[in-house]
Amino acid sequence: MSLTLEFDGAVATLTIDRPDKRNAMSFQMWSALPGLLDKVEADDALRVLVVRGTTHFSAGADISEFTTLRREPDDARRYNAAVHAGERAIATLTKPVIAAVTGVCVGGGCEIAVACDIRIAADDARFGITPAKLGIVYNAVSTKRLVDVVGPAWASQLLLSADLVDAATALRIGLVNELHPAADVFARATALAATIASRSQVSVRGSKKIISRITEGLHDEDEAVHALYEDSVNSDDYAEGVAAFLDKRSPQF
Template identity: 40%
Template sequence: MTDAVLVHTQDAVAWITLNRPDAMNAINEDVRRLLPEALATADADPQVRAIVVRGAGPRAFCAGADIKEFVATPQPTAYRQARVHRHWIAAFDRAVKPVIAAVHGHCLGGGLEIALACDIRIAATDALFGLPETGHGIIPGAGGTQRLTRVLGLGLALDLVLTGERLDAQRALAMGLVSRLASPDDLQQAAGDLARRIAARPPLATQFAKEAVRSGAELSLADGMRLESDLCSHLVDTQDRVEAALAFQEKRPPRYTGQ
């Protein structure tokens, strides 16, 4: 039984930890199998309203793929078919609840692809980001070329992918790769505070807002506006919307149930 990925739930937040600190949390077959399972379990848990993904140990969020698995050369057709039908990173796209990446230390290759697959990225000031794959004779293969382009735009994405340049946390913040910074000592607290702040809001509204933003980004403005209107209309008669209005009128904390 491997413990390459750990899950702990507290205060409506599921903490998913990449737990290979001796290998800088490098992605091996256990991580590829267990991380999607952990995400699916947390997403299906009615007590969970936000998810945080983090790395164990002081050195890395995730340093990328485990190089030990690169020795053997797979047959290309079989390799591609396996990735098309069961790519592990797609688990992030299936998550309904908001997912936050709490990034410290090295966040390279597949590690950055994990962070990019999350909805929000908060980084410690010691974080270092990069996609070094082209220097190893490959390209990012878990969404890096696609998600980085959607986050930073075409020019910056091409610059980083083609050069393999590494970004420190301050530059990552300035470019919009991450949205918040914290000191290394404060990162876990800051990520937990952010997750609990989101978890305290009406869960259906949070999930629908995530869908509107993520799905709408792939649509034309007109189609995105229709999606937003449709999702908004589904929230009008929810108990949480009524509770929010009553709590405001009665000057008391709201009690949201997700209904």
């Protein structure tokens, strides 16, 4: 299948492992993503997911399948549905997701990275979203997420030109959070994941929900938001956090 899911304490790592194709995503791989993400969602011991490639993050969808699995319009619609479901599985995971990006991060690979909450990248990585080279209209949900991340002007440049940008540009436009030497990217991503895993999960997941609501245009403090507040102040995490602060020690969540 060329996707592996591994666990180390509270951190799960999903690896795109198809180096002979620069980790291009096949239809089978896209189709497998929801099931793999369901495993992460269902395991209460897992608190953070890191998504990585091997040498490269991902060169996108496997173009060789376009003449077979995407030859006819109905086939293309089925393929696009699998891509969308895979991207949504990452973007809607209730637990934080960190992309550890090295090498090329293009097309569907960039779509996966943008679906993550945080992107840690190599200082020589390259990024691009290239449907304009293929006669494809980029999915509206993924386009919105790209606009949320980099703004409409840079989303326009990336989508309309289909040009690749370097890591320094990706950092400047907000496409990535941090840059590091390629050899250090996964270590930094897993260290950040461990830090997030050590924090109050009531706070982490509540914050992720509110951030998601804001990007969806929901800015009011409605009953759902008030419920998050209420759950937090009645949680064991809140009691531990206050006690640890008063005792001048690190909290154990």
